[in-house]
Amino acid sequence: MYNKINIKAFGMIAEKLGNTALEWDACEDTDGLRKELEARFPDLKEMKYSIAINKTLIVGNVRLPEQAEVALLPPFSGG
Numbered sequence: 001m002y003n004k005i006n007i008k009a010f011g012m013i014a015e016k017l018g019n020t021a022l023e024w025d026a027c028e029d030t031d032g033l034r035k036e037l038e039a040r041f042p043d044l045k046e047m048k049y050s051i052a053i054n055k056t057l058i059v060g061n062v063r064l065p066e067q068a069e070v071a072l073l074p075p076f077s078g079g
Contacts, residue, residue: 003066005033011074016043026068031061033070048075 007022014020027033030051038045051058052071064070 005064005068005070007070007072009072013044013047013049013072013074016047017041017072026064026066029061029063030058033064037072049073050075 003026004023005026007024009017009020009022024033024036027036030053033051034044050073052073053062053064053068055069055071057073
């Protein structure tokens, strides 16, 4: 059994989730998290977004630590 994780969503990601914060049953890794999020919120499948764990932007599949704080970030725009 996994612990809960806190998910914070920003920008258009929060709009698609209908909330800026969720408490979620933790997954083993970020691939599993994406799969579960996209099953529950199908609009996410068509969006590009980044994941940060405990305020660190991740690349690829990363194991989720217990009680992780996860941020779902929309694409960054330069200026």
